[in-house]
Amino acid sequence: MGKNEVFKLITKNKNYRKLLITTMITGLTQWGAFIAMLVLIGNITSSGLQLGALWAVSGLFPIFMSFLLGGIIDRYDTKKVLFISEFLKVPFYLLFILVPFFEGWTAWILFFVIRFVVGLLQSVTTIVRQTIIPEMMPDEDLITANSLNFTLTSFIRLIGAATGGLVVSFFSLNIFWIITSISFVYAGFAMLNLDIKRKKISNKERNFVKEIKVGLQVAKNNVFVSYVLLFALTGGLIIGSFNLMIERMVNEVYQVPPFGLSVLYIAEGLTSVIVGYWIANNKIMFKKVHNYGYIYILMGLTWALFSLTNNLFTGSLIMIAFAFVGGFVVPFERNVMQIKVNPDLRGRVFGLWNTCSMLSMQVGALFTGIIIQYLGNRFVTPILSMLEILLGIVFLFYFINEKKKDDNYENKTI
Numbered sequence: 001m002g003k004n005e006v007f008k009l010i011t012k013n014k015n016y017r018k019l020l021i022t023t024m025i026t027g028l029t030q031w032g033a034f035i036a037m038l039v040l041i042g043n044i045t046s047s048g049l050q051l052g053a054l055w056a057v058s059g060l061f062p063i064f065m066s067f068l069l070g071g072i073i074d075r076y077d078t079k080k081v082l083f084i085s086e087f088l089k090v091p092f093y094l095l096f097i098l099v100p101f102f103e104g105w106t107a108w109i110l111f112f113v114i115r116f117v118v119g120l121l122q123s124v125t126t127i128v129r130q131t132i133i134p135e136m137m138p139d140e141d142l143i144t145a146n147s148l149n150f151t152l153t154s155f156i157r158l159i160g161a162a163t164g165g166l167v168v169s170f171f172s173l174n175i176f177w178i179i180t181s182i183s184f185v186y187a188g189f190a191m192l193n194l195d196i197k198r199k200k201i202s203n204k205e206r207n208f209v210k211e212i213k214v215g216l217q218v219a220k221n222n223v224f225v226s227y228v229l230l231f232a233l234t235g236g237l238i239i240g241s242f243n244l245m246i247e248r249m250v251n252e253v254y255q256v257p258p259f260g261l262s263v264l265y266i267a268e269g270l271t272s273v274i275v276g277y278w279i280a281n282n283k284i285m286f287k288k289v290h291n292y293g294y295i296y297i298l299m300g301l302t303w304a305l306f307s308l309t310n311n312l313f314t315g316s317l318i319m320i321a322f323a324f325v326g327g328f329v330v331p332f333e334r335n336v337m338q339i340k341v342n343p344d345l346r347g348r349v350f351g352l353w354n355t356c357s358m359l360s361m362q363v364g365a366l367f368t369g370i371i372i373q374y375l376g377n378r379f380v381t382p383i384l385s386m387l388e389i390l391l392g393i394v395f396l397f398y399f400i401n402e403k404k405k406d407d408n409y410e411n412k413t414i
Helices: 005-012 014-044 048-075 078-101 104-131 139-170 173-192 208-221 223-254 259-282 291-306 312-326 329-339 343-374 377-413
Strands: none
Touching (some): 005 139, 005 259, 014 104, 014 173, 104 343, 139 259, 208 343, 223 291, 223 312, 223 329, 259 312, 291 329, 329 343
């Protein structure tokens, strides 16, 4: 057997090891806190309309702020930004303890403010944890690092989906706020101790608004970044429909007990973990860029087929196929934004990507409900996958043509 690239990277790179450990710990505690939030908001609202409106509004506002946050991150030392943002989460998560002591509008406003601030801080840490990775290692290790991040995230989601609801059933919600806060104290100190000496960035343009425009200009001028941002929009539609469609298919189409939800989540999550680790360990990255067009097309096609399945077995097979092709997307997109974007612009590009992705997910969830209401379950995934498939085809032919142009140029100069 060849060298284990994952083990090699983790053992030789102390900084990245700290980043992974804190990601795992805070990821697991936040999943418990996320379930606890759902229980809490159910307790302080008295109707489905109140619940849906409060949850959507409190979650949407941080999404619109992500791009602006990216501009702020680019102006300061990433290590310090990460340390401060992790520590600021501590008092706000603890404030959730006070919410049940109020009623009506007071409770709703307090919940909104806490979740809004927590969402902003989480957007900061999400962006920083991506932009800081190239500062820790050479470019050749980024494939392994990004794939390993995807593997870890999938593992956390798998554990959370399998155990989150069960654990919340047996413990007070206050336990989750306290444990989550403690995890951020640990993460903050760990990030402060990272051995990274980032070069001071000299901004030629000190006007913040103009700096934001520079970030947009990068996306406009770099074809790779442009496509990644477009795929954030089309992929977000698919991800936004994911949870809703799994629930609909299990209950209304397959007509099996709720354990079917766990089966589908585990099929998708476990495949993501295995594929992510395989890609990380073997540093798999297609040399011919146009091959990622096939990946995006297959991602759209596999999701389009999901609502056409008739039983839990075929649904699980589609989940496995969907997760398999999806495993190739994350390392490619992260590499594009980490390697093809200047260090002093990465925050803005990652912030823009996060905004596109998260906003599109909300739109995808909304469209899912509308399509179910007027057309039925069977039409959801084919309709929401169309843009992903079409953009994948455009991506494929664009880079095939670019390759032909390069080949023709080389032939002429020989």
